[in-house]
Amino acid sequence: MMSDPSLSDKQLSSIRSATARINLWHGAVRSGKTIASLLAFLLAIAVAPSSGLVIVVGRSLQTIERNVLDPLMDPAIFGRYAAAVQHTRGSNTATILGRTVHLIGAADARAEGRLRGLTACLAYVDEATLIPQEFWTQLLARLSVPGARLFATTNPDSPRHWLKLDYLDREGDLNMRSWHFRLGDNHTLEPDYIRSLHAEYVGLWRRRMIDGAWVIAEGAIYDMLDxxxxxxxxxxxxxxxxxxxxxxxxxxxxxxxxxxxxxxxxxxxxxxxxxxxxxxxxxxxxxxxxxxxxxxxxxxxxxxxxxxxxxxxxxxxxxxxxxxxxxxxxxxxxxxxxxxxxxxxxxxxxxxxxxxxxxxxxxxxxxxxxxxxxxxxxxxxxxxxxxxxxxxxxxxxxxxxxxxxxxxxxxxxxx
The missing domain is CATH 3.30.420.280 (Nucleotidyltransferase; domain 5)
Incomplete structure (x- = not known):
């Protein structure tokens, strides 16, 4: 798995070095950050402490299924490891490498209550900028098993988003590692698909989703209207x-x-x-x-x-x-x-x-x-x-x- 030639050097480097308490992959769409983070998550499950829960968090159960479980269960992506992932559509648990994984939707601040009282050893967060800050803070508090780790992915948002200000900008002060991905870091994309992405994302979204930049939303929204x-x-x-x-x-x-x-x-x-x-x-x-x-x-x-x-x-x-x-x-x-x-x-x-x-x-x-x-x-x-x-x-x-x-x-x- 780790020697797959389709993985870029940046993907391989991030997988090998995702040993911090907080590990964050951020950048452009389809830049390879999700596959790298999921591979790192699989490896972490294999060596996770027996005490504490394993958790996957997303905006909703449906987004967790689409963005996390479906890729993990795809043999074209994960080969024989896909068979080690079992999930019944609509269930709030999955089994990965024999370990029960709890799936939690976090659409608003009230979801923070779902974490109360639990102890976790490992967590994966899909699209972290869409998760309420209160939930993120409570999740970190629940990762209390020695050696506990959090893995997260996100596309860029505003440079004043709490994830940027309180975590990425303070990475040197935290037990944290992050990797910034650009579209060119994914070696598997066809030129026609890349051209389509450039057409689909314009203005603010091109700078965030294609360039992978944390930039502010300002000015006219439909400045391309002619x-x-x-x-x-x-x-x-x-x-x-x-x-x-x-x-x-x-x-x-x-x-x-x-x-x-x-x-x-x-x-x-x-x-x-x-x-x-x-x-x-x-x-x-x-x-x-x-x-x-x-x-x-x-x-x-x-x-x-x-x-x-x-x-x-x-x-x-x-x-x-x-x-x-x-x-x-x-x-x-x-x-x-x-x-x-x-x-x-x-x-x-x-x-x-x-x-x-x-x-x-x-x-x-x-x-x-x-x-x-x-x-x-x-x-x-x-x-x-x-x-x-x-x-x-x-x-x-x-x-x-x-x-x-x-x-x-x-x-x-x-x-």
Whole structure:
């Protein structure tokens, strides 16, 4: 295993020297850090003390299964060692090299309570920047068996993130080792795949996910938006109505955006419905919004695969259910993931907006990162005139599995 020629020198070095109390692999996506960390974790399990628990931590059980257990159980990656990993999908334990391993999801600070009272000898943390700081601190406290070790991976985040400030920047003061990985450290990637990654990650995400840099989110979010390239006055044949994204508002604007797949294999925001209560000097009820939304879809002769609604709009979703609205789904509301998906489509020339969507276009050009959130080590847009951008990321991100097979990810030579 350790002499596998597909492993880079950096991967091999990190595996051999992961003997500190805290061992952290960080850097670009697909740079080889996860495979190196998992190999080191397997070796650590083989020699772990018999006292104390072995723990794997992730944002959720599903992410642990996808990012940790699935690779460990893949013979193409780990050869004969894959057979030494057993797990039943949905179970909160696994068996690795004969050792029971406890799987803990840590989506918020309340998860810290799951660690109370236990003693651990070994822990693996997937995507450490997504784990609450309180959980991380409690986990370190529970690693109290002599020789206990923690292994963790992460992509870069804000340079003011607690993991960067309190651990990476203080590595010399701690019993800690870290390894920074770049895309070139993975020798197994094909050139076409690398080109696709460069097209998919733009701006902030390119610097973090491709360059592996801990950089702050600042300035305009959609700085790649260009009138000549992205705003159109004519639409191609729409082969499929993918979604209608809705950002619900009572005192704030209510926005619905209709998104279709063009015959040219691009996504198009074809139309916008907007009710601005402050400008109109009156609010609409849920029933009135329901009728307005149906009228909007009928006007454009569209029956979208999914009507994707702001997940916080519980009363409006209930209204739509009562009146029999089909294919209704609460939006996937990971803000930064949604922004990244929209930004990558714009950068690749695969998303265009009809000129009639004036409110959306106006808001997209002013949509910016919140500098106060950045000071706290968080990535968040300013909550000012964000109704159209919110509806857009709802419509695009929530339905990605539907449109992704039909929309090329590579960068267009000419738009």
């Amino acid at each position: 009138d000549e390239r992205h705003i159109v006055t004519e639409l191609p044949e729409i082969t499929r109505w993918v979604s209608c994204g809705v950002d619900y508002g009572t005192t704030n604007d209510f926005v619905a955006l209709l998104v279709g797949l063009g015959a040219d294999r691009r996504l198009y925001v074809t139309a916008e419905y907007r009710h601005a209560s402050r400008t109109a000097h009156h609010s609409l009820t849920d029933a009135e919004y329901d009728r307005a939304l149906r009228s909007f879809l009928q006007q454009h002769r569209a029956a979208p695969d999914w009507l994707v609604v702001d997940p916080s709009a519980a009363s409006f979703i209930e209204q739509l259910h009562r009146t029999g609205m089909a294919n209704l789904a609460p939006a996937e509301n990971s803000v930064t993931d949604g922004i990244r998906t929209v930004a990558s489509l714009l950068s690749a020339g695969r998303l265009r907006i009809h000129a009639s969507c004036e409110g959306l276009i106006r808001e997209m050009t002013s949509y910016s990162w919140d500098p106060k959130a950045s000071e706290r080590g968080e990535d968040a847009p300013l909550k000012i005139d964000d109704h159209g951008p919110d509806a857009l990321r709802y419509a695009i991100r929530t339905t990605e599995a539907l449109w992704r097979p039909y929309v090329p990810t590579h960068l267009e030579v000419a738009a």
